[in-house]
Amino acid sequence: MTEPALLSVEDVSVDLPTPRGNLRAVDHVDLTIGAGRTLGIVGESGCGKTMLSRAILQLLPKKAKLSGRVRFDGQDLVGLNAERLRKLRGRSLAVVFQDPMTSLNPVLTIGTQLIETLQEHLELDGLAAKKRSVELLAAVGIPAPEQRLTQYPHQLSGGMRQRVAIAIALSCEPKLLIADEPTTALDVTIQAQILDLLAREQRRRHMAMIIITHDLGVVAGRTDEVAVMYAGRVVERAPTPALFKKMHMPYTQALLAAIPKIDAAPHTPLPAISGRPPDPTRPVQGCSFSPRCRYAGAQCYREKPLLTAAESSAHQYACFHPIQLAGGVIA
Amino acid sequence: MLGFVARRLVYLLPVLIAVSLLTFLIASLLPGDLAYVILGDQATPEKVEALRHDMGLDQPIWWRYLSWLGHVLEGDFGRSFRTGQTVWQAVAERLPVSFELMLLAEIVGIAIGVPVAIACAVRSGSAFDRFMTGSAFGMLSVPTFLSAILLIYLFAVELRWLPATGYVPFEEDPAGNLRFFVLPALTLALAEWPGIMRVLRSDMIATLQEDYIALAKAKGLKASRILFVHALKPSSLTLITITGINIGRLIGGAVIVETIFALPGLGRLLVGAIYTRDLIILQGVVLFVAGGFVLMNFIVDMLYAVLDPRIRHGHA
Amino acid sequence: MATLELSLNEDVAVTPVRRVRRLGPLFWAAVTWTVFILAAAAFAGVLPLPSPTDMDMLERRMPMSGLHWLGTDGLGRDELARLIHGARISLTVGLCAPVIGVTIGGALGMLAGYFRGRFESLVVGSMDVLLAFPPLILALAVTAYLGQSLFNLTCILGVLGIPAFMRVARAATLTLARREFVIAAEALGATHARILLRELLPNVFLPLLAFFLLGVAVTIVVEGALSFLGLGVPPPISSWGSMIGEGRESLEVAPRLAFIPAITMFLTVLSFNLVGDTLRALTDPRQGAL
Numbered sequence: 001m002t003e004p005a006l007l008s009v010e011d012v013s014v015d016l017p018t019p020r021g022n023l024r025a026v027d028h029v030d031l032t033i034g035a036g037r038t039l040g041i042v043g044e045s046g047c048g049k050t051m052l053s054r055a056i057l058q059l060l061p062k063k064a065k066l067s068g069r070v071r072f073d074g075q076d077l078v079g080l081n082a083e084r085l086r087k088l089r090g091r092s093l094a095v096v097f098q099d100p101m102t103s104l105n106p107v108l109t110i111g112t113q114l115i116e117t118l119q120e121h122l123e124l125d126g127l128a129a130k131k132r133s134v135e136l137l138a139a140v141g142i143p144a145p146e147q148r149l150t151q152y153p154h155q156l157s158g159g160m161r162q163r164v165a166i167a168i169a170l171s172c173e174p175k176l177l178i179a180d181e182p183t184t185a186l187d188v189t190i191q192a193q194i195l196d197l198l199a200r201e202q203r204r205r206h207m208a209m210i211i212i213t214h215d216l217g218v219v220a221g222r223t224d225e226v227a228v229m230y231a232g233r234v235v236e237r238a239p240t241p242a243l244f245k246k247m248h249m250p251y252t253q254a255l256l257a258a259i260p261k262i263d264a265a266p267h268t269p270l271p272a273i274s275g276r277p278p279d280p281t282r283p284v285q286g287c288s289f290s291p292r293c294r295y296a297g298a299q300c301y302r303e304k305p306l307l308t309a310a311e312s313s314a315h316q317y318a319c320f321h322p323i324q325l326a327g328g329v330i331a
Numbered sequence: 332m333l334g335f336v337a338r339r340l341v342y343l344l345p346v347l348i349a350v351s352l353l354t355f356l357i358a359s360l361l362p363g364d365l366a367y368v369i370l371g372d373q374a375t376p377e378k379v380e381a382l383r384h385d386m387g388l389d390q391p392i393w394w395r396y397l398s399w400l401g402h403v404l405e406g407d408f409g410r411s412f413r414t415g416q417t418v419w420q421a422v423a424e425r426l427p428v429s430f431e432l433m434l435l436a437e438i439v440g441i442a443i444g445v446p447v448a449i450a451c452a453v454r455s456g457s458a459f460d461r462f463m464t465g466s467a468f469g470m471l472s473v474p475t476f477l478s479a480i481l482l483i484y485l486f487a488v489e490l491r492w493l494p495a496t497g498y499v500p501f502e503e504d505p506a507g508n509l510r511f512f513v514l515p516a517l518t519l520a521l522a523e524w525p526g527i528m529r530v531l532r533s534d535m536i537a538t539l540q541e542d543y544i545a546l547a548k549a550k551g552l553k554a555s556r557i558l559f560v561h562a563l564k565p566s567s568l569t570l571i572t573i574t575g576i577n578i579g580r581l582i583g584g585a586v587i588v589e590t591i592f593a594l595p596g597l598g599r600l601l602v603g604a605i606y607t608r609d610l611i612i613l614q615g616v617v618l619f620v621a622g623g624f625v626l627m628n629f630i631v632d633m634l635y636a637v638l639d640p641r642i643r644h645g646h647a
Numbered sequence: 648m649a650t651l652e653l654s655l656n657e658d659v660a661v662t663p664v665r666r667v668r669r670l671g672p673l674f675w676a677a678v679t680w681t682v683f684i685l686a687a688a689a690f691a692g693v694l695p696l697p698s699p700t701d702m703d704m705l706e707r708r709m710p711m712s713g714l715h716w717l718g719t720d721g722l723g724r725d726e727l728a729r730l731i732h733g734a735r736i737s738l739t740v741g742l743c744a745p746v747i748g749v750t751i752g753g754a755l756g757m758l759a760g761y762f763r764g765r766f767e768s769l770v771v772g773s774m775d776v777l778l779a780f781p782p783l784i785l786a787l788a789v790t791a792y793l794g795q796s797l798f799n800l801t802c803i804l805g806v807l808g809i810p811a812f813m814r815v816a817r818a819a820t821l822t823l824a825r826r827e828f829v830i831a832a833e834a835l836g837a838t839h840a841r842i843l844l845r846e847l848l849p850n851v852f853l854p855l856l857a858f859f860l861l862g863v864a865v866t867i868v869v870e871g872a873l874s875f876l877g878l879g880v881p882p883p884i885s886s887w888g889s890m891i892g893e894g895r896e897s898l899e900v901a902p903r904l905a906f907i908p909a910i911t912m913f914l915t916v917l918s919f920n921l922v923g924d925t926l927r928a929l930t931d932p933r934q935g936a937l
Contacts, residue, residue: 057549059545059548059549086551086552086553087551088551089548089549089550089551090549090550090551090552091551094549094550095546095549097542097545097546099542102541102542102543103542103543103545103546104543104546105543105547105561105564105565106543106565106640107564107565107640108560108561108564116550116552116556116560117550117551117552120550120551120552120553120556121551152640154640165546168550345772346772346775346776346779349772349773349776350776350779350780353776353777353780354780357785357788468920468921468924469917471920472864472913472916472917472920473913473916474868474871474872474912474913474916475872476871476872476875476888476891477891477909477912477913480891480895480898480905480909481909483898484898484902484905488898488899488902580781586781586783586784586787587783587872587875587876590876598781598783598784601781601784601787602784602787605784605787605788605791605792606791613788617780617781617784620780620781620784621779621780621781622779624779624781625779
């Protein structure tokens with residue numbers, strides 16, 4: 001990258017004390033994203049991707065311990081003064097959570113939840129804020145936006161609620177939007193619409209975006225770069241086309257293979273990955289994926305592989321037995 | 332919304348009727364012939380018989396109940412044979428006192444309980460939280476009359492800042508009136524704030540863990556706004572319930588405090604009526620108080636619907 | 648789209664480990680005090696104390712001394728003796744009245760929660776009606792008309808406790824009645840009585856016990872309040888409440904006459920509350936502050 005990254009996550013680890021011992025949710029993760037670019041973070045449940053997003057936003061639970069640096073727009077967010085952090089959030093840094101039914105306040109109107117963000121950061125007066133809210137709702141594709149202002153979240157459908165959440169996130173023209181599983185809680189038919197909406201707005205506003213998901217299919221064609229996480233670490237990272245063309249880490253391949261293909265014969269068994277992700281309170285010696293990997297060798301059980309570059313420095317993986325594969329394009 | 336109100340009303344009516352029935356039965360079935368009591372030492376069998384007939388006491392009980400109920404629905408609760416006052420007059424005289432006491436007590440109780448609850452919820456688990464929660468628990472074990480004599484001892488006997496007993500109407504002397512109410516209201520408030528605080532605290536702790544609070548923080552809203560608008564509003568439902576129930580309970584129930592501090596309220600009126608066997612007053616005022624309590628609960632239910640739009644629209 | 652959702656919750660931070668409420672020193676202190684005061688009351692007759700009713704007009708309001716450990720009251724009676732005999736009265740009423748409440752209320756609650764339907768609505772509705780009446784007034788009315796006696800007082804306080812116990816028993820029964828062991832018993836042909844007594848009662852017992860202890864605390868307070876006003880236990884019987892009421896008159900001269908029984912009552916009420924509350928938290932952690 002030629003210009004300095006907008007967001008730079010440097011050697012971030014998150015530890016959580018639990019009654020069963022220390023839990024390392026995020027393990028020495030490095031990530032960067034440039035202005036106007038899209039990054040997809042993919043991984044199973046429990047791989048630490050949500051913890052990572054909370055770490056970036058500095059919204060970790062009280063007991064969590066964060067180490068490393070999170071540089072955003074030139075400032076290190078870790079240990080930043082609370083008031084300055086507050087001014088950044090919502091304004092330059094925005095987030096969309098997974099379930100709009102729980103992320104929107106049920107006893108406040110849509111209008112209130114939109115307007116308060118505008119008034120806080122842009123200092124608009126009531127009328128201007130209202131007008132802008134209506135514009136935002138229209139921009140995210142909500143019909144009859146004026147009426148929505150006085151409605152409550154439970155009066156809207158799931159897809160519409162998520163659109164509202166997106167409108168709130170976009171309201172102050174953020175430089176970076178983090179979308180944490182934005183479509184997981186929605187109907188399949190709505191998912192594509194929401195993702196397209198996000199992509200469209202991202203392009204229009206030249207906004208950087210991080211999409212966090214467990215589904216590789218979501219990031220295909222919609223992101224510039226993908227980082228695959230497993231057990232708290234980044235195990236493969238590449239520009240999206242390169243990833244799909246040539247995967248190196250067996251886990252990534254398995255993720256891809258597990259997506260059902262629309263043109264497969266009926267009753268084709270889904271090749272699920274056997275086993276389960278490791279218990280984060282008991283770290284595995286060696287590569288975390290080794291118990292489930294069919295290529296695992298003796299070295300894999302002993303040492304942890306570090307991220308090494310593949311053909312181009314933009315493509316990195318952490319594996320002792322990378323596969324040389326020409327993967328297919330997702331239907 | 333209308334359906335919601337209608338359904339609640341349907342439940343309300345049988346309860347009110349049952350309350351009136353029970354009130355009447357209590358007053359009527361108690362031993363002591365009313366006619367004898369009224370006539371006192373002028374009682375002769377003929378006079379007693381005549382008076383009983385006049386007052387309709389020789390009619391069957393169900394007739395007497397319906398007759399009384401009929402009068403009540405017309406607004407005639409009866410007249411005390413001791414003082415000659417109608418129940419309405421007696422209530423009108425005493426209600427403002429009880430009401431003022433209850434209002435002040437509840438206000439002070441909330442003024443103590445709510446900030447403590449919020450402070451504890453935000454610092455949940457800290458030493459401060461544990462101390463305040465412990466204090467609230469301990470306070471609940473202090474009977475009202477104990478707080479009363481403690482406060483009297485401290486402020487009236489030792490420091491001599493405030494009067495121990497007495498009352499003057501607000502219209503006559505607002506400052507004096509409030510002075511007389513400080514100790515009684517404080518006594519009641521000390522008993523009220525722990526309940527309010529505990530309930531609001533646990534409610535807020537739960538609310539603060541919700542996703543929408545996390546999003547509010549992520550939106551960069553001010554902490555005060557997050558606390559008082561995003562967190563307090565959903566939690567306020569429980570607060571309203573508690574307050575409503577307390578108010579309903581206190582109107583007739585502050586007997587101890589009214590007696591200790593010699594305030595001429597409804598509680599003392601009732602106690603007096605029991606002692607002078609003034610059954611008309613007893614019946615009327617108990618109906619008023621009990622009925623008021625039931626109505627208060629009804630109002631609280633309505634407020635629920637106003638505050639939580641999900642209930643209004645039939646969700647949740 | 649395929650998912651690889653496995654059982655591990657994404658929210659790894661909060662692994663809910665059931666926090667066992669450890670019985671801390673406060674709990675044991677409360678138990679100790681309770682046992683102590685119960686023992687003192689029980690053995691009041693055999694303790695080497697002067698008689699609580701012996702008046703000595705020459706020794707009125709004497710401060711604490713070797714002869715009278717807690718001094719004497721306004722009529723020359725030994726305070727310590729009065730305190731312990733007063734404990735007897737307060738604790739007798741305090742323990743017996745909730746027994747009425749828990750048996751009748753508990754039974755009603757279990758039946759209501761088990762049989763449901765109209766019977767349940769009737770029971771719940773009646774309790775709501777009863778709850779609408781200011782309890783003190785009810786107690787006063789009954790004692791005033793039926794006469795002030797220890798028996799009457801205990802009975803009315805017991806009756807006033809019925810709605811609360813009914814609620815607890817019903818709530819516990821409602822959650823239990825649908826569990827497998829009940830359905831299994833039904834399938835095996837058990838009668839209602841058997842199910843209620845053998846399956847449900849043992850499980851409802853603990854929450855009721857916890858509530859019983861809380862009820863003791865409340866009863867001591869209510870009896871104390873009534874006796875304080877002279878409207879509770881009939882004189883010359885004196886409970887802590889009447890002692891405090893009498894002590895009120897000597898507040899300026901000898902405040903300890905009011906405060907010693909007050910502190911004793913407070914400690915006892917607090918202890919019962921602590922033990923009852925801890926028990927409640929252990930047996931039914933989901934039930935919030937009642």
